[in-house]
Amino acid sequence: MAELVSLTIDGRTVQVPPGTLVIDAAKKIGVEVPAFCYYEGLSLQAACRMCLVEVEKMPKLMAGCTLPVAEGMVVRTETPTIAKARKSTLEFLLTNHPLDCPVCDKGGECELQDMVFRYGAGESRYTEIKHHVDEKQWSPVVYFDAPRCILCYRCVRICDEGMGVGALGVINRGVVSEIAPNKTDHLECDECGMCIDICPVGALTSGAYRYKTRPWEMQHVGTICTHCSNGCKTTLGVRNNEIMRGDNRDQSGVNGEFLCIKGRYAFDFYHHQERLQSPLVRKNGKLEPVSWKEALEAAAARLKAARDAGSKIGVIGSTRTSNEENFYLQKFARLGLGTNHIDHHRTGDVVTLLDALSGQKDALATTADLYEKPAIVVLGADLALEHPLLSFQIRANFRHHQARVYAVTEKPVREDKYAAAAIRCDAAGELAALETLREKLANEPELVIVFGDTVKGDAVRKLVAFGSSLGKPVKYVALVDYSNSRGAMDMGLVPELLPGYRPSGQTGMSAGEMVASGDLDMLYIVGANPLEGGQPLGGKPFVIVHEMFLTETAQAADIVFPASSAYEKNGTVTSVTGEVQQLKKAVQAMGTKPDLEILGLLVREMGLAAQIGPWTPDKVFQEIRETVPGYNMPLPVIATGGAVQTAPVNGRIEVDARPDLVRSSRDGLFTSGTLGRYSKVLNSVVEGRHHT
């Protein structure tokens, strides 16, 4: 570690590593040097000239965002000269700015407004005609209003550097310079909306949010995105029980500043017109709306009778419901219904990985590891499309730490562009291809290996053996699909395992076997759509379903309970990297109940309340912390919106992990299983693609 450099900022001494920029050194002692174009983590621009500071012995004002510290430097960040410079820069900025703050989406949270409030003039000396350009729509989600743009290039940089897409650039020059999309008049990109979020003014606005509300009229609820498994925190802006937008306002999640289209816009399924708002019971062959009381009584009666008769009952859980719901469901199934036919859609071979890692410490990578470790191997997955946050982390790692990235995939992937090596192989041929990198990987001080669903069973064991043979610390991520795919496994939604990977010692049918089975008497399905492909049930079981929509599975049900989405409940979910985070209820969808409450009411109706236990999320989470290995995490961290990685049992898991059942849906950027169908934004983007 090099010697620290000591300098004085506004009369206070600060010590920072050499090469630190004055703007960052100031931040360290709580001095904010205002800037538009400077953005931590992106390349330097020095274009806005707001961060000018006075430095002793320098003849003119210096840009704090590009000036490295020097020993003994004396910096002043607030002087009359600086204030005048900032005032004049803002005056320049406002010359062609439309000053349409009263109707601008950004009003109230606009950096330009704040800056003018702080440094700007009360009146304008500009009496000329303003340069006007009409507003443009670049995609279903991105609108651009050029006159509001201050050309800080944050959008251009985040798209290029952060996303690796590079869909934005600049056309023309001088005062008519304009940000422009890659397809002349429209965008072809990830539609992540990062450009909108990073825009300090109202130039880039969201198609889903624009002109809907004022920022100060919303409450901001930080919860976890329900789509993919990456566990991004999305802050939902809520007004009058309506979600107006999603963004990463406080940047406190594992995703930092990142969100993709799903986290930012695809909450919209929650008010789709086909959302179920009442329980349904099949009468005369037709699903009819009934009261909760009637539906619960009917379901409880059937379940009780089936259990008492010793009938065959199957239970299929969800990859999106909370840990509490999954835990409670398996407890209900095993204790309440006396069945071990319980499963869910498995999308990654987590069990084999944990078993193979038996005895190894700290061998599971966190989201942060992907940003911090010196070398990353991507095995058999297109991260940019399937796991956008992980892809973002690796890109940032390459940019900031020059990480070596190795991509071993079937098709070209975005990582290729900066990879130390990019190797193409057949699906399931990843390990052989990886062997060719042995020498390079052995030279890495540390390694993270991320692998997709084609690496399963023995291949996972071989992969871990390969990693161990390198003689370096290696961490792994077994990719899984949805927001709580990992949690479903951790909570024992499989026949062979109880919560915390303890063998159940019993056999049971898999989800596929339950669907195909000819002699199943009852099928209880929570938030899953096993009949998605349109295949019929093998037998004629009585089917009870918790669902948000009348999916193929719900249509085949005898009783349907309208379930709440992840945005309408409290609880916890576990991300692909095993990081547990809190769901916070943002809204209440009319007529629905969280799955945990539905289960609880049913348990009560069946008279099992004393046996199965209370059904509030905090009580169930407490039970999980006490009984499930790896989940005894500090409550305050979770309760304040933090993430804690579970440390699952470190020892052999003596069961057949059923790698044959592992199958990823391979959702891309614009699909999200059955749920994706009900997001207008996702659909509009997909439709847009078809037209161009």
Add this chain to the structure above:
Amino acid sequence: MTKLYNEPSPLETRVLTKRFGLPNSASLDTYLATDGYVAIRKAIEMTQDDVINEVKASNLRGRGGAGFPTGMKWGFVPRSSPKPKYIVVNADESEPGTCKDRLLMEYDPHQLIEGMMIAGRAVDAKAGYIYIRGEYRYLIDIMDKAIAEAYQRGYLGKNLFGSDFSFDCYTHTGAGAYECGEESALLESLEGKRGVPRIRPPFPAVVGAWQCPTILNNVETFCAVPPIIRDGGAAFAALGVPKAGGTRLTCLSGHLNKPGVYELALGFPLDKMINEVGGGIPNGRKLKAFIPGGSSCPILTAAECEGLTMDYDSMANAKTMLGSGGVVVMDDTTDMVKVALRIMRFYAHESCGWCIPCREGTAWLRKILTRFVDGMGTKQDINLIGDLAHNMLGRTFCPLGDAAALPTISIVEKFRDEFEAYLARTTVSIPVQSDLPVLQPGM
């Protein structure tokens, strides 16, 4: 006899322009017959340090405008760096009033090539790029022809003159942006990117073209190198004044009887330059204003010009710059408000748009000045023009903002009465414009 744009003056010191006017002056044969490619052979025999020291001894200062000592700049190149090094010629001559580089390339392209080669020899660079402004399309043909001829006859390429020195040379066209004359923007453009300036430091000598150490100089600077190596730095230094050696190609334009490009020793008296070299102001009119080195310089009044000499220090003492050698002489028929507008129109048009003060400031000033000239100015506008220009000065990302601010400030301060006269709408005694002589080949 190759046609010249203007008759040479006997008062010139013709070092760089000594081949101007010779038959086929652009040809390799003519070049070889007049000491051509002598200096590079000599440089190959010298050590690299000796080459740089010779340039230092010549007191050669950059001819692009900033006047940075050339030898010192070359000395900044980290020769031990494992990266390749490059030579880049700034031939993006765009400064209004400046028209010398085109003649150096048109009449004596081999001198430029040889200058690049010597620079290459000095810092171990094996390739050089000549970045020629897009509007000088015809020069690319001339340079390409000269380069091809040099390759053909073994003056460019591998193992030159039986030594281990190799050098390749390429031309590259600009696309019509003044900003690309700024060295870091030029490098961006050369690399195929948008022509906007880079954050400096690092300077090109350390991190230049393709992130490699690069010597980047003006055409005239490189053209001065062969004579320096051939005849010695001391001889070149002796031509000029103590702190600045040699000659400047001075582009005389404006209200003069004999406008043109003249090679004058540094320190040439300003008065003599106007009245003898330039043939004086037509129709016996009086000098009103003077631009010493391109439109970016603060403008001098006639009174301020008295006793000045054309060199860096003399101009700095007069609070202006020697600049790029583009001298513009304005007689007492000149409307200074229109001059301010003309200059600001240029900078507003050429502002790259990267940073706020320049992008918005130049456009705003252009609007105010346009309105002013149209007779719709107000008294507050006069202060506003000066104030806005001051707000740009020293606050922009690159010197373009300063280049727009400096002349504007000087005009508003020194010719305020003309602005006030516009307000009064009285018939100011600004006589009708005289016909201006136009530069043409063969004049």
